[in-house]
Amino acid sequence: MSDLLRKVREAAKNCGCGHHHDISIELIDTEPGALGRAATYSKSKKWQTVGIVSDEVIYNLFGERLRKKLHEAGIQTELCKVRSDEQGDVVADEQAIVQVMVDIPITVDAYVVLGSGTLHDIVRFVSSRVGKPFVSVPTAPSVDGFTSAGAPIILRGFKQTIYTGAPVALFADPDIYGKAPxxxxxxxxxxxxxxxxxxxxxxxxxxxxxxxYCPATAALTRETLQWCEDAQESISAGSEEGVKRLMEALLLSGLAMLLFGxxxxxxxxxxxxxxxxxxxxxxxxxxxxxxxxxxxxxxxxxxxxxxxxxxxxxxxxxxxxxxxxxxxxxxxxxxxxxxxxxxxxxxxxxxxxxxxxxxxxxxxxxxxxxxxxxxxxxxxxxx
Ligand SMILES: [Zn+2]
Ligand SMILES: [Zn+2]
The missing domain is CATH 1.20.1090.10 (Dehydroquinate synthase-like - alpha domain)
Incomplete structure (x- = not known):
């Protein structure tokens, strides 16, 4: 179990507010080489086929590396590169959701999302509706939703947050998210x-x-905020250590939401x-x-x-x-x-x-x- 999971579980233990939800994430890996371990994890789950969901830009950067690792582990892959809209944006809307469901047969054992927040929202929704788990491979420390269960989806132009599910495991590789602009x-x-x-x-x-209200969740969230502010100098310098701290703070903030539900x-x-x-x-x-x-x-x-x-x-x-x-x-x-x-x-x-x-x-x-x-x-x- 990662330190982040341990931290949130310990916080939960010491709070009797009655508002806690199960943390269903089995594994969080934020160390170098995590990408490869996404494949070994998938193998340990005895998955035969997984659906990779990404977008054109991110897939071109890291997608083949992930696909190769999965194939080396003996796992077949299906692929969906979610198309962007006329403005060049990937949007978590009806069209993106349907595209994932069309491009990836629902017979896959699991989904692997390779990308940032919006792609996670799309996959989180599809995975929960199809009833298959998903693995998260975040590619930038840009948002705190990777580990949470709420999917903000745009339906008919209106944004609504739908309670779906968290990833079963998360592999944040500093060799990948550390290269984010x-x-x-x-x-x-x-x-x-x-x-x-x-x-x-x-x-x-x-x-x-x-x-x-949950005092433990509030305290945990405040602590993650403090981590970031303490590391502001190294985050602004874009140093390896600062960016890792930011990623971990974002993941922990998401876990706090998951705990509170x-x-x-x-x-x-x-x-x-x-x-x-x-x-x-x-x-x-x-x-x-x-x-x-x-x-x-x-x-x-x-x-x-x-x-x-x-x-x-x-x-x-x-x-x-x-x-x-x-x-x-x-x-x-x-x-x-x-x-x-x-x-x-x-x-x-x-x-x-x-x-x-x-x-x-x-x-x-x-x-x-x-x-x-x-x-x-x-x-x-x-x-
Ligand atoms: Zn946010
Ligand atoms: Zn509580």
Whole structure:
């Protein structure tokens, strides 16, 4: 068992909140050579045929290496290179889901996803619906969803998170994800920075909206955030050690979501804002932006708004909430951290205009019904 799995299981042991879910992942390997061990693992499961799901760009970089390892282990492969849309983006939507189901016969024993977050969302959904396990081979430390079970899928242009399943094993090879461009590293850092506001929103929604809460999961998520901030210098330098730390933090954040069984620890108003922008860009047929790049910027915007909305928090009268709000880093400091790792820091830098930011702040809370964030409270009043 990897240290990450041990860590999340130990955290679970010491918490009696009653909201824990089984961690079904058998193995997490983040050491050099992990790619080859994805094949030996598949062999140990006695799989005869696996379906590799990737996209054109990633497959050209690493796909043949993976396929060769699997063949050497005596495993047959089927292949699906998920096609991009007219804007050149791979999108986790109906078309991608159907393409995987058409290209890969459902008689395969398992799927292996080689790629970043979006490809994982597609495979996570297909694998759970077909009832076959999947193995994760992440190729960039860009997002924290690899180990979680929620699949954000775009259906008829609307993003919804569907609870599906986690991978049965994950092989993150530093020889692969360590080669990811700094923009993707910065996006992963942005997704982690977002935990500042998501953790506040979780506390808020628990106190004010009565939503379930797990102190161990919250503490674990905060610890992963701390790992990243402590390693900021090496992450911004793109050093091997920094990028590995970031990848492990992202994986652990995903495991925390898996333990709690929902995305509360890692996704608050900053994610709802990011989802709003994503849907708007799809509607406009504009090029998509990296998830973590949007989340980092959205987090700085939300932090700024939340400090302005301090009176809403005071009005709740809930002990500890104002202190939690005051403990949020300022938007300037969040932007400085994002700038340091080479990510965008403002909506303008993302190419998102002021009007969209304004509109999204008024409606983003409606994309996640039942999440009682401060954004929702502020927009809908106190009744
Ligand atoms: Zn995220
Ligand atoms: Zn708990």
């Amino acid at each position: 700094q923009t993707m590293v910065a996006a992963g850092f942005g997704d982690m920075i977002g935990k500042h506001t998501s953790l506040f929103d979780w506390k808020f929604s628990h106190a004010v909206g009565g939503e379930a 929902a995305s509360h620890p890692a996704s608050g108003a900053e994610h709802h804002l990011s989802h709003d922008w994503e849907m708007e860009l799809l509607r406009r047929k504009s090029k998509q932006l990296l998830h973590g790049a949007k989340v980092g910027v959205a987090c700085a915007i939300i932090a700024e708004k939340y400090s302005e909305w301090r009176p809403d928090v005071e009005l709740t009268g809930v002990p500890g909430l104002v202190e939690a709000l005051d403990a949020l880093p300022s938007s300037d400091s969040l932007r400085a951290r994002l700038r340091d790792v080479g990510g965008p820091t403002t909506a303008a830098e993302l190419g998102i205009e002021k009007e969209l930011v304004k509109a999204s702040l008024l409606r983003a809370h409606t994309h996640r019904v039942g999440r009682n964030t401060l954004l929702k409270r502020h927009n809908e009043g106190h009744s």
